[in-house]
Amino acid sequence: MxxxxxxxxxxxxxxxxxxxxxxxxxxxxxxxxxxxxxxxxxxxLRYDRFHQHADRIYRITTSLYANNKLITNSALAPVSAGPTVSGEFAEVTLQGRLVSTRSWFDCNVSYTDHGSAIVFHERNLYYADAAILSIFTFIFEQGDPATALTSPFSAVITSSVSRKYFGDANAIGKVLRMKGSSDEHDYTVTGVIQDLPENSHLDATILLSMHSLENNIYFKNFDCYTYLVTAPHTDASRMQAKLRDFSLHYRPETLGKDDRIHLSLQPVTDIHLDNWLHDDMQPAGNKxxxxxxxxxxxxxxxxxxxxxxxxxxxxxxxxxxxxxxxxxxxxxxxxxxxxxxxxxxxxxxxxxxxxxxxxxxxxxxxxxxxxxxxxxxxxxxxxxxxxxxxxxxxxxxxxxxxxxxxxxxxxxxxxxxxxxxxxxxxxxxxxxxxxxxxxxxxxxxxxxxxxxxxxxxxxxMQRQNIGIDIDRTIVVKAPSMVDSTYQARMANFKTKLQRQSVIRTITSSSSVPGEQIDWTGVIRKENDEGRLNFAINVVDEDFIAAYKLRLLAGRNFVQADYPTGKFGDKVEPVMLNKTAAIQLGFNAIDRSIGSFIYWNDEKCEVIGIVDDYHQQSLKDALSPIVFTANQGPSMSLKLQHDDALSVTHAIHQIRHHWREFFPESPFEYVLLDDLYSQQYIxxxxxxxxxxxxxxxxxxxxxxxxxxxxxxxxxxxxxxxxxxxxxxxxxxxxxxxxxxxxxxxxxxxxxxxxxxxxxxxxxxxxxxxxxxxxxxxxxxxxxxxxxxxxxxxxxxxxxxxxxxxxxxxxxxx
Known part of the structure; x- marks a missing residue:
């Protein structure tokens, strides 16, 4: 039938x-x-579930309190948190840390072969404990995962990075030169791993041995991404309660006398969709x-x-x-x-x-x-x-x-x-x-x-006035090979392009509109115990004019405001945006000029207030920003508003003169309009x-x-x-x-x-x-x-x- x-x-x-x-x-x-x-x-929904022990991997997150007031929730933890928690909790079988170089002023990696150098700016570079290779499931194409990061100045790179620097040649034993604002050294490639799947919250492409930072004078001040692997059948809620009690007496060296820190556990499988933290590697998804x-x-x-x-x-x-x-x-x-x-x-x-x-x-x-x-x-x-x-x-x-x-x-x-x-x-x-x-x-x-x-x-959102001029702006990474001739070369580079009616002005900053400001600091008003977490943007004297920011009170930076040595050797001049001034209690904007604030323990003088602008997308409320004076790692080249000058032609001209004045630095650019719109992707x-x-x-x-x-x-x-x-x-x-x-x-x-x-x-x-x-x-x-x-x-x-x-x- x-x-x-x-x-x-x-x-x-x-x-x-x-x-x-x-x-x-x-x-x-x-x-x-x-x-x-x-x-x-x-x-x-299956982000990071490809790791072998995904159900037992946790990230330590932190909540910083000042005078019992929440300052910030961060995906980063003090560098001492991982080893300390691992020693205190028997449930922890492995712990590993990742220190990002993203907040450094610059980070270049170069490979020299037969006299010619291949140089790239690397954003996704991390120092890593050797245990990271055991915590996460990395598939090795070359090298031994058991020893790849055990020695100082060793490096593990992804296959795409290997092809970028070495082509199809065997990468093991090759030497890469890493230059950053906190480190400069040669690193030997000891492992090559497959590129991470797209559904991973990790964005690392180069891992350097954490042992390389043992003699770094700033190491104890670093914050890092800290991961733990717990023993099978561990009760996560019970361990979370124990970690809360542990936080009551845990005081890292960098913590202020009136501050306290609360550590929490975040399952690695929740990071992508349950992420409301600052300082994360990648933008969160939308559950x-x-x-x-x-x-x-x-x-x-x-x-x-x-x-x-x-x-x-x-x-x-x-x-x-x-x-x-x-x-x-x-x-x-x-x-x-x-x-x-x-x-x-x-x-x-x-x-x-x-x-x-x-x-x-x-x-x-x-x-x-x-x-x-x-x-x-x-x-x-x-x-x-x-x-x-x-x-x-x-x-x-x-x-x-x-x-x-x-x-x-x-x-x-x-x-x-x-x-x-x-x-x-x-x-x-x-x-x-x-x-x-x-x-x-x-x-x-x-x-x-x-x-x-x-x-x-x-x-x-596209029609909203974001309070800052981002039109016809090209952003490039500033040259990292800075020597005694740098200022003269930069001045000649700028003059030549201006004479050819290609650019209107060049300015530098640590962050440009459209990207998260990675550098933050705890700010307080003089004679005030209340502390707030503000974004810190390092800008030069041309930044305000180039981006057409409105100066509400005070004055702009001049070169004399740059630090004379180490930041804090003098009372440093700073500027605030309007939101920062209001949150600090300066209700009358003009009266804030000449006032003193403290960035951590460093005394700073407010010399100017600029109007608010949207550093990031309109999804976010206006954030408080402190501006400090110096040369930044991101250069913004503002093109002339000339209809006859196409952006493509301008880029061609800039690249030509860049190679003339800065042949040792790669010319990597992005249009600021595109960078800003990426926030809405x-x-x-x-x-x-x-x-x-x-x-x-x-x-x-x-x-x-x-x-x-x-x-x-x-x-x-x-x-x-x-x-x-x-x-x-x-x-x-x-x-x-x-x-x-x-x-x-x-x-x-x-x-x-x-x-x-x-x-x-x-x-x-x-x-x-x-x-x-x-x-x-x-x-x-x-x-x-x-x-x-x-x-x-x-x-x-x-x-x-x-x-x-x-x-x-x-x-x-």
Whole structure:
């Protein structure tokens, strides 16, 4: 019988090609969309789970308090925290630290071969304990992980770094010269590891032995990322409580007398999505958006299954006589039920196969939308993981439900009623069909509203005045090879470009707009015990004018303000932004000039106040910034505002003269506009996904409505013919046929409004500066979806209303 059912279903597929095509296309798109979203979501949710002991790896985080007031929560811990905790807690089996060079003024790595030097600025360079190679799962291509970082001045690099410096040659034994503001030495490559997967919070590309810093005079002041591995079956909550008690008497050397530090444990698998800390390696993900995407995935899948159920229930009336004859011929209810279930399972199984093929071919396009590179192999990894099993259960349950319910409805026909021709089909699932249409258009309308608001929010942020001029600005890393000729070369470089009308001015700073200021300091007002954590930006005397910052009070820096030796040898002049001045209690801005503040224990004099500007995205509130005078490692080259001067031509000219004056330093640049916009990459990625999947949801909903209206109009052809004979106009007929479906779409639109409003309001709270939701954000998407639905409905109703009644009634 199973073979008979399969053969019979194939006949139905061939006989009603439109019905079959709509069902297959809707199910295939729904399933493929669900699989793609799940692939992306699992990729985000499984950050750092590829490590062998991922469930036992924790990072020590810190909360700094001054006079019992929280100053900052940081992903960094004092350099002594790891060894101290490891010695105190028997539960800790391994501890390792990573010291970033990101806050150093500069960090260059060079390789000299046959007299020619290859030099790059390295941002993702860390000093690492040898235990780091055991804590995390690094795949070694060359070298021995047991000894790779045990000796001072040894280095482990990724395969991409190896190719960058050495090409295809064996990297082991090669010598790299590292030059930074806190260290300069030769390092021997002792290991090459594979590049870390994209779903890792670690961004290290070069690891240097921590033993290399043993004689560094600043070592005790360093903060670092500290990781622990606990013994199996360790109770994390109990250890967290013990660590809290331990924090009460733990006092690192750098801690002030009125300060205290609280240590906490953060599971490494939570770092990417549960990250609200300062000083982290990479921007955090958005867990709420991921969960919302998963909900969207299953909503789209439900829409596809709803289309299938609606179409199947609508077609039930055409198979009523078949059911009646089979029952009279002796077929049991169970046999009929099994027949219809098998038919539905065949259609769903065929859709799954087509969806898998579509996912395979669409993955590169999907990767371009998300901005991440999910490999094909990851698809198999997910499918054969516990997540894949859960998805299989959901798919199986959904397929069975969407198969059994229509099958039960068709198998329940009374043969006596059917064979008398008294079945109209209106009683079989009519209410359910209407409810399902309302549900799917509620989902589609909600997604359309979300996409509209996303677009409005990003447009709002792009149009906002950020308080600083970032147009036509090229940012390059300042030359690191500084000698007695540096100032003269820099002056000649600047003069030559200005004479050629390429640049307007050059300024340097430790941080440029669009990037997080890594250097922070504890600031207090003189004769005030309250301490605050402020960002520190080192700028030269041209920074204020170059970026067109508004000086509210006081004066700008001059070269005489630069430190004469070590910072703090004199009362150092500093400038504050408006937010910093207010937080320090200088309510009258002009009265702050000449006041003294303390940066840690160093006395500083406030010489100027600049207006606030958005150092980072509008997602963040304005942050307090202290400016101190010196040459910084980032150079900002402000191009002339000349329409005839293209940015490409300017870059070519700058590169040419850079090689002339600074041949020993690489010319690596970024456009400041691009750097600033990178802050919104994660949100733009989510917005692109919503736009794409909203379009698919509307297409699938419209596809189902198209099939349903098509079938309904076919069932009412004779009714339309009779009404036309009796004098009904085409307008009356179109209104009659459209009324029911437009009412359902209208109910869906009204339902979608509150649902979308709640979700969108929560999303907007992620932005310190955001648009206000208005009625137009609800009305416009609703009108758009309603217009699409009306167009789909009218394709059939207008044709039916304009048809010749003779064609509909000639067989009567």
């Amino acid at each position: 199973l073979r008979h059912y399969i053969r019979k279903e194939w006949r139905y597929i061939c006989r009603d090609k439109v019905f079959t095509a709509i069902n297959l296309l809707g199910l295939t798109l729904g399933m493929a969309t669900c699989l793609l979203i799940l692939l992306y979501s699992v990729f985000e 709420i958006a991921i969960y919302f995407l998963i909900a969207v995935a299953f909503a789209i899948l439900l829409i596809a299954w709803i289309n299938y159920m609606n179409m199947t229930l609508s077609r039930a009336v055409t198979r009523a006589k078949e059911v009646g004859i089979r029952k009279v011929s002796g077929a049991s209810r169970l046999q009929l039920l099994l027949q219809f279930v098998v038919e539905s399972v065949i259609v769903n199984a065929l859709s799954i196969l087509l969806a898998m093929m579509l996912v395979y071919f669409a993955l590169p396009f999907f990767n371009s939308i998300t901005g991440i590179d999910v490999p094909y192999s990851y698809l198999l990894t997910v499918l054969f993981s516990p997540t894949g099993i859960l998805v299989a259960i959901v798919f199986t349950g959904g397929i069975l439900f969407t198969s059994i319910y229509p099958a039960q409805a068709m198998a329940s026909y009374n043969p006596a009623v059917v064979l008398k021709g008294k079945v109209s089909g209106k009683s079989k699932g009519g209410v359910l069909r209407k409810a399902l249409v309302v549900f799917q258009f509620t989902c589609a309308s909600s997604l359309a509203m979300a996409v509209f608001v996303f677009y409005e929010q990003f447009t709002f 994660s949100d733009k990625r989510i917005a692109r996904l919503f736009q794409f999947f909203c379009l698919l949801a509307i297409v699938i909903s419209a596809l189902g409505l198209f099939g349903l209206v098509s079938f309904t109009v076919r069932q009412r052809v004779k009714e339309v013919g009779i009404r036309k004979v009796l004098g009904a106009s085409p307008v009356n007929l179109v209104a009659l046929l459209n009324k029911e479906f437009l009412l359902l779409v209208g109910i869906a639109s009204v339902t979608a409004g509150p649902i979308a409003y709640i979700g969108i309001s929560q999303w907007l709270q992620n932005f310190a500066y955001h648009i206000d939701l208005t009625g137009w954000h609800i009305i416009v998407p609703v009108l758009l979806v309603s217009a699409i639905a009306l167009s789909v409905i009218s394709l059939h109703t207008v044709k039916a209303a304009r048809g010749n009644p003779v064609d509909a009634l000639k067989y009567e």
